[in-house]
Structure formats: C-alpha cells, structure tokens
Amino acid sequence: MSIRLDTNISPLKNHLLSALPITVYDRLSPFVELVKLALDDVIYEAGDKLIHVYFPVDTIIALSYVMECGSSAEISVVGNEGIVGIALFMGGESTASRAVVKSAGYAYRIKGHYFMEEFNRHGELLTLMLRYTQSLMTQMSQTAVCNRYHTIDQQLCRLLLLSLDRLPDNNIEMTQELIANMLGVRREGVTEAAGKLQKQGVISYHRGHITILDRQKLEALSCECYRVVKEETKRLLPDVSKDHKRATLSVYPDGRCT
Structure with missing residues (x-):
C-alpha cells in the first residue's frame, strides 16, 4: 500500500474519527497515517495478528469468510462509517475472517499499540468503539439472515x-x-x-x-435487512452531519498528520 501525496482527504471524513471529542482526536492525530488502497488489497487474512486499525474514507472493505475449498461469502462491509480491525480492541488480536478492498480509495490507519493506549484510558474512544462493534454485529447477523431467506x-x-x-x-x-x-x-x-x-x-x-x-x-x-442495519447504526452512532468544532488536520506528503 502506497501513501497518497494528494492531501485533500481529511481524516474527519471518517465518521468515527469525526465523532471523537477533540481532546481524544488530538491525542491520536500524531499517529494517523494516510494510505492508498487498491482493489483486492488484502488488509488481513484469517488468523493474522492485527498490526493496524483502518478508518476508511472513500473506500469499501469487505469482511468475508473463506471456506477450505476457496469459496467465500461476505459477512459485512465497512466504509467511512467505521473501522477495520475490531479484533485488536476486542481482545482476540486476530479473527477468522479476511478483510479485502472491494472499492479502491483511501483510508487512515493507526498502529495498534498507539490506538490501544487511547482505548485503555476507558474513555470516549472505548465507548464509541463498542457501540460501533454492536452495529457491525447487527450487519453481520442481518447478512446471514438475508443470504438464507431473501x-x-x-x-x-x-x-x-x-x-x-x-x-x-x-x-x-x-x-x-x-x-x-x-x-x-x-x-x-x-x-x-x-x-x-x-x-x-x-x-x-x-x-x-x-x-x-x-x-x-x-x-x-x-428487503428489510438494509433498513434494520441502517436504523441500528443510526441509533448507536453519533450523527456526523452535526458540526464538530475542530481544526482540520494537516497531512504531510509522507502520510503523517499534525
């Protein structure tokens, strides 16, 4: 994955980063790195120990389960509403699914140990990540139902x-x-x-x-599956359409933010 030199994409276009209080956001900002993601880039394979968490901006990453025969099926999709790498803060450090880029674009990533330092403060980041995880679990459950009945x-x-x-x-x-x-x-x-x-x-x-x-x-x-997921996400996560009073990060050519 290469760093994008065009600096027009703000980290705040990711809804989770945008929803963070400014004090939390400022503590994380020195460790935020902009990355370019191409179609079919593998973020992680099943069983991999996660090194980074990713916050998509204008890309879609699919989480899927791969069978022994090589066939796979999507269990959820993650875009600018979320984060890829929840196993890191849920305690498992790895997962049975794989994460693959399905629509090319850009994301911001943070090394796991920096992210966990803030998560372990047991403050706003922890609360936001757990609520997002619940919304993601809803999407996974509804996808299973949809694939079976619709x-x-x-x-x-x-x-x-x-x-x-x-x-x-x-x-x-x-x-x-x-x-x-x-x-x-x-x-x-x-x-x-x-x-x-x-x-x-x-x-x-x-x-x-x-x-x-x-x-x-x-x-x-x-079918109703889309509406269930959308309503649950809206219920659990902050409304990012509201104006968040903070300065936009500057992004250096090497992908670092300040």
Whole structure:
C-alpha cells in the first residue's frame, strides 16, 4: 500500500474519527497515517495478528469468510462509517475472517499499540468503539439472515445500498464477479438481477461501473435487512452531519498528520 501525496482527504471524513471529542482526536492525530488502497488489497487474512486499525474514507472493505475449498461469502462491509480491525480492541488480536478492498480509495490507519493506549484510558474512544462493534454485529447477523431467506435480487439491492451509504457519491466500482463472490452466489444470478435493475431505471451499469439513478426505488426493492442495519447504526452512532468544532488536520506528503 502506497501513501497518497494528494492531501485533500481529511481524516474527519471518517465518521468515527469525526465523532471523537477533540481532546481524544488530538491525542491520536500524531499517529494517523494516510494510505492508498487498491482493489483486492488484502488488509488481513484469517488468523493474522492485527498490526493496524483502518478508518476508511472513500473506500469499501469487505469482511468475508473463506471456506477450505476457496469459496467465500461476505459477512459485512465497512466504509467511512467505521473501522477495520475490531479484533485488536476486542481482545482476540486476530479473527477468522479476511478483510479485502472491494472499492479502491483511501483510508487512515493507526498502529495498534498507539490506538490501544487511547482505548485503555476507558474513555470516549472505548465507548464509541463498542457501540460501533454492536452495529457491525447487527450487519453481520442481518447478512446471514438475508443470504438464507431473501432472493439474489434483494441481496444485490441491500449490498448496493450499504455500499452507497459508505461512498461520497452515487458511483460504485464493482464487477459482477466481485459482487457474486461477496454474496456467495453464481455470477449469472448477479447478471440477471443487475439487468432487471437497469431495465427499471434504478441503476446504470457498464464494465464494473454502477451509478445509482433512483435510490428511493432501490430501497423499495430491497428487503428489510438494509433498513434494520441502517436504523441500528443510526441509533448507536453519533450523527456526523452535526458540526464538530475542530481544526482540520494537516497531512504531510509522507502520510503523517499534525
């Protein structure tokens, strides 16, 4: 992973970093590093000891479980609402899932021992991380239910909406093969489902580029799983649309913040 030299992306575009009190944010800021994440970059494999926690800004990272045969299925997606690496502060230091970049972009990362120094103060960071973990567990549980009981059409709508909520605009970069792998279904099923959405004017799809044209209709076509996850996230986490009174970090060319 290489450091991005363009410094226009603020760490505050990650909702968790933005929600931190300024005193906590200022203690963490010297250890925040900007990284560029390419499609299919592996953040960690199952069983790896976690070295960093990642705060996505405009990228989507999928947490998935990989079977012995090589097949995989998505259990959750993380974007600008969250953090990747919860096993570090939950006490396990590793996890049975793998984390892979599914939409390229940028994130901020902090070395685990610096992050844990603040977490172990048993203050605002700990509370925020535990509440986020509960919202992530809701998404994982709802994904399992969705994959068991709902159609591929509904699963695709759910995935598109979750991805849309975690990106800065209405454009999603995901191939049909990638979506099929995330949902644990055949590519042909995704092709058919995407074709239906395109015919209804809900999305525009071309060569792995998806533009959401009618979000309201996409929500109507989705199952209740998306709404459950969205409402629980809203209940548990602060409203980042509110103005947080703090200065924006400056980012050096080597990725360090101050």
